[in-house]
Amino acid sequence: MLGRLSQVAAFYGKRNSVGWRDGCAVCPVYRSVETEYQKLRQGVTLTDCSHFGHFRLEGPDALRLIDRLSFADPHRLAADRLLPSYALHEDGSLFFEMLVADAGDSYRLMTExxxxxxxxxxxxxxxxxxxxxxxxxxxxxxxxxxxxNGPYAWELLKDVIGPGVIGLRPLESLSGNQLDGILFALHRVDKAGEYGYLLQVDSDYLIDLWQQLLQVGRRFDIEPVGYEALDLCKLENRLTNIHREARLANHVLELNTRALMRRDRREYLGRAAVEKALSEGVKRRLVGMVLEGERTAQPPLGAGAGVHADGVRVGDIAHLAFSFALGRWLALAFLEADYAYAGLRYRIGDRRGDAGARTVSAPFIVSESLRIRPRQDSYFERGARARLQDGERAFPPKSASVRPHRFQGVLTDRRAYRRTIA
Amino acid sequence: MINPALREKIERRKRLLTGIKEELIDRLRLDFRADEIDDDTFLFGGGLALDSIAAADIIVGLQFRFGVILSEEKILALQTVNTLADFLQTEHAGGFFTN
Incomplete structure (x- = not known):
């Protein structure tokens, strides 16, 4: 079966490689993961989300259908709000993730x-x-x-649609916005751990809007980023990645980031498996790990490597990536529940070798956006911080007491991190 | 078979996490059990979706239960039950959670 080609990927043509996400060819990287990551953590970036699905459900049973589909309870959904949820397989594993919106006369599903x-x-x-x-x-x-996405994404949008965007809270929507006559809806969804928005537009105007955003974002040094940089940010912020670790979960409860669930919900896909796991206990849980001693960008191990305690295999690496902010290899691993706690030292190994690693609390870093106050801060008044240009990455450390690192500027509170991994 | 030293570390961590979850449940009157809150669940925004009023309640609860004083800014930066446990573990190394 032929897949779709993203309009954005086609727009950039042969200049960029393409990767497949959800049956759609999109760009994994435009320049380099490192440069794009840096932009995403410091400024404003554009991401092509053409792989998303979008569905409109109309009729008297629309809510019942969503109720049957959704792991989260859609009856809690308020107007102009989004409900993040998963659709599960009958065995409790993840099928896809979705955002549900109540559009008044219908319900909307955005899927990934x-x-x-x-x-x-x-x-x-x-x-x-x-x-x-x-x-x-x-x-x-x-x-x-x-x-x-980016710690100053709100500021660019303030220029485009006015100061009202500052009051837009996570999972809220704002429709009827325009940029140079192009209508779009805005959804606040922090997909990378920084200020994040999804702009929903008629597909006929996608490229026009993309170009307009590049134009108005020029003074913010805006750049497109591929999904590789976005995936790294998700890992660092411990946001579940449906394309990576979530794909390897036997069960939704293994993700270890469970929002509270109502137990009195009616039937939904996978409910029997969820109830069984709740009564018997979850057998594996996903935990963050930091590899010791590896500071090079060459992968020391592969995903799927085993985690060992006293020579006994107690888990598997599900997602492994090099954090430019921390200068360390980070991992998410499914560990047997008895071993899945922070602050423990294990060995990780596969055919390529082995390394020591510690389980740590997640998120791994504190996002810049947590420190930003939109009514006071601005991209253009970042004080002594150097602007990132053309891959330059010279950030002065915030505190002389903190060991300088080439990506020091990303972290606002390394002490929290140090407490975890020291 | 988990070796005794590792077992002891794990049990201490479990006790601390359970204490934090129980305090959240009591203080915020959450209608859930401690084992229904995962360790990496976000306190604010997603996850438990708590707000700044809840943050103030948590600060009071942690002071009452663990004798630790946190600013609102600090607790917002800690983000999850697990990172909150790290903070308490560091502040009280060898203290309450070893009981």
């Missing part, structure tokens, strides 16, 4: 993690199995998404 064709098939199957009276409209081809 699987080809939207599979989402459509599931929705139709669920609706048919319960004879739900609902119209399922696949708008994936007609609605597109652009991600705007």
């Amino acid at each position: 993690g699987v080809d939207p064709l599979e989402v459509a098939a599931l929705l139709h199957r669920l609706a048919a199995s319960r004879s739900f009276e609902v119209a399922i409209v696949d708008e994936t081809q007609t609605q597109s998404f652009i991600g705007l």
Whole structure:
């Protein structure tokens, strides 16, 4: 089956490589992961989210269908708010993630993690199995998404749609916005641990909006970033990545970031498996790890390497990446529940070698955005901080007492990190 | 079979995490059990979705239960149950959580 080609990837053409996400060809990297990561942590960046699915559900049973599909309870959804949730397989593992919105006359689903064709098939199957009276409209081809991420993303948007954007809280939406006559809806979704927004636009105007954002973002040194840099930020901030560690979870409860669940919910996909795990206890849990002694950007091990305690395998590495901010290899590992606690030293190994590693609390870093106060701060008044240009990365350390590192500027409180891994 | 030293570390950590979760549940009147809150669950924004009023309550609770004084800014930066445990563990090394 042929996949989709992102308009943005086509726009950049042969200048960039493409990778596959959810059946769509998108750019994993535009310049270099390191440069893009730096921009994302310090300024404002654009991300192509063309791999997202978008569905409109209309009719008297639309909410019932979502209730059947969604791990989180959609009855808690308020107007102009988004509900983050997962769709599970019957065995409790993750199928895809989604944002649910109540648009008044209909419900909207924005999906990620699987080809939207599979989402459509599931929705139709669920609706048919319960004879739900609902119209399922696949708008994936007609609605597109652009991600705007970075600690000063709010400031660029303030220039575009006014100061009201500052009051937009996580998971809130604002529709009816315009940039040079292009209409778009805005959703506050912090996908990279920094200020983050999804701009939803008619697909016919996707490239126009992308170019306009590059234009107005020029004074913010805006740059496009691929999904590799975004994935690294997610790892550092311990935001679940549906394309990486979540794919390897046997069960949603293994992710170890569970929001509170209501136990009185009616039937939803995977409920029996979730209830069974809750009554029997979760057998594995995902924990953060920091590799000891490896400060080079060459991978010392691969994902899938084993985690060992006293020579006994107690888990597996699910996601491994080099943190430019910390100068260390970070990992997420599924460990047997009895071993899945922070502050413990284990060995990690595979055919390529082995290394010591410590379990740590997540998130691994404190995002710059947590320190930003939009009513007081500005990209243009960052004091002594050097502006990042053309891959330069000379940030003075915030405190003379902190050991300088080439990405020092990313962290606002390394002490918190040090407490974890020291 | 977990070696005794590792077992002891794990048990101490478990006790601390459970204490924090129980304090959150009591203080914020959450209708859940401690084992229903995962260690890496975010306190603010996502996860428990607590707000600044809850943060003030947590500060009072931690002072009452653990004798630790935290600023609101600090607790917002700690973000998860696990990082909160790190902070308490550091502040009280050899203290309450060893009981």
